Amino acid sequence: MAEFKNAAEAVKYAESHMVVQYATNNDCYKAGCNISPNGCVNHSIGVAQPNANSVYNLMNRSGAGWGVNAILGDFHLGEGKIILCMPMKRRPWGCASGKNGSWNDSRIQWEVCEPAGHTYAGGTMVNYNVSKNSTYFNRMWKLLVAWNVYCCVKLGYDSKTIADHAESYKSGYGSNHSDMGQWLPKHGKSMDALRKEVQAILNSKEEEEVTQAEFDKMFDAHMSALRNNNCSSNSEAARKWAVNTGVCAGYGNGVYGWPAFVTREQMVQFLYNLNEKIIEKIPSAGNIDKEAIAKDVIKSIADALQEV
Ligand SMILES: [Zn+2]
Numbered sequence: 555m556a557e558f559k560n561a562a563e564a565v566k567y568a569e570s571h572m573v574v575q576y577a578t579n580n581d582c583y584k585a586g587c588n589i590s591p592n593g594c595v596n597h598s599i600g601v602a603q604p605n606a607n608s609v610y611n612l613m614n615r616s617g618a619g620w621g622v623n624a625i626l627g628d629f630h631l632g633e634g635k636i637i638l639c640m641p642m643k644r645r646p647w648g649c650a651s652g653k654n655g656s657w658n659d660s661r662i663q664w665e666v667c668e669p670a671g672h673t674y675a676g677g678t679m680v681n682y683n684v685s686k687n688s689t690y691f692n693r694m695w696k697l698l699v700a701w702n703v704y705c706c707v708k709l710g711y712d713s714k715t716i717a718d719h720a721e722s723y724k725s726g727y728g729s730n731h732s733d734m735g736q737w738l739p740k741h742g743k744s745m746d747a748l749r750k751e752v753q754a755i756l757n758s759k760e761e762e763e764v765t766q767a768e769f770d771k772m773f774d775a776h777m778s779a780l781r782n783n784n785c786s787s788n789s790e791a792a793r794k795w796a797v798n799t800g801v802c803a804g805y806g807n808g809v810y811g812w813p814a815f816v817t818r819e820q821m822v823q824f825l826y827n828l829n830e831k832i833i834e835k836i837p838s839a840g841n842i843d844k845e846a847i848a849k850d851v852i853k854s855i856a857d858a859l860q861e862v
Contacts, residue, residue: 557696557751560758561707568636568704571697577614577639582621587645593715594705595649595663595722596698596748597622598733600677602670604630604690609667610637621647626701627667629693636664636701642709649719649728657727661715662705666694668737677732684740691741702752713753718745777814781805785812801828825852 558564577583599609606627613621623646625637640646648663650656657663669690672682702716720735722728738744764772785793793812796802801824804810832848 557699558703558755561703561756564700564703564755565707568697568700571633571700572636572638574638575610576641577610577621579614579616580618580621580639581616582618582647583640583644585645588641588643589645589658589660589662591643591660591662591705591709592711593657593661593717594702594711595646595657595661595728596666596702596716596718596734596745597648597663597731598666598668598737600668600674600731600733602668602672604628604667604669606635606637606667609665610639613639619647622664623662624664624701625667626664626694626697629667629690629697630669632693634693634697636697642705649722649731652723652726652728654726657717657722657725661717661722662709664701666698666734677736679736679740682737682740688741695741695743699748699751699755702748703755706752706756713749713756716745716749716752721745780814781809781811783808783810783812825856828852828855 558567603609604627606625609625609627612618613625621640621644623638623640623642623644625639626634627637628635642662644662646658646661646663648658649661651658669687671686673680702713705711706713706716717725718734719728719731720733723730735745738747789812793802793810797804797810802810829848829852832851833844836842836844836847838844
């Protein structure tokens with residue numbers, strides 16, 4: 555895993571490698587049926603053809619006999635690309651049907667291009683060069699993971715309903731093909747690995763970083779929420795005293811914000827007000843230095859606060 559920190563990053567990667575190029579000459583496209591996808595079927599093309607446009611051209615003609623929502627390819631040239639060749643909810647002609655029905659009715663599907671150089675004997679790859687194809691495969695896997703995350707996010711289906719053509723057959727909802735299970739294990743991957751990686755990325759959605767602006771907004775909301783009278787009964791005498799002496803004015807509607815924080819500004823304002831009140835209350839007599847007395851009292855309070 556570790557390719558993508560979270561779903562947003564995977565979605566962005568898929569989007570930045572995607573072109574919309576509808577195969578309007580394709581009969582499946584033209585049939586125009588739509589489904590409510592609750593999963594997907596991953597295919598690989600079953601021939602050594604890395605070029606996405608070549609596969610697209612095979613599909614974008616009348617009589618092709620198949621049609622998928624996307625083609626992933628060009629991994630021999632770079633990071634690869636996704637051709638979105640039918641709308642996301644267009645019913646594909648992908649896995650045909652099995653004894654229980656067809657996932658064409660409920661799952662969107664795509665073809666993944668395979669590298670050049672191998673042939674096939676039945677559903678098995680022949681002369682497939684693993685080390686030579688590792689760069690191609692790694693690029694393909696990265697985009698395949700991102701694309702599968704993209705579809706889960708956009709269509710809201712579960713990673714459990716990600717399947718391949720071979721699994722559609724095993725479940726009785728597709729024809730007997732071996733893709734993509736004929737290819738993925740050559741590079742230590744599998745459909746289980748795909749589902750696991752996709753789910754791990756979807757899980758990390760909640761750990762997405764909060765921006766400073768979002769944090770400020772949440773902090774403001776938190777501070778506003780503290781404008782209430784929640785408090786402990788232990789402080790009852792102190793609170794009564796603070797309200798009765800006018801030391802705490804509250805917010806003017808009987809709300810004092812007892813659980814809220816005190817700012818430095820509020821603190822010095824409080825001490826300043828107290829200083830003024832003390833001077834006001836000391837009777838003038840002889841050579842009493844009212845300001846010096848007030849200063850002493852305030853200093854005692856400040857010292858006491860420091861001890862708290
Ligand atoms: Zn297939």
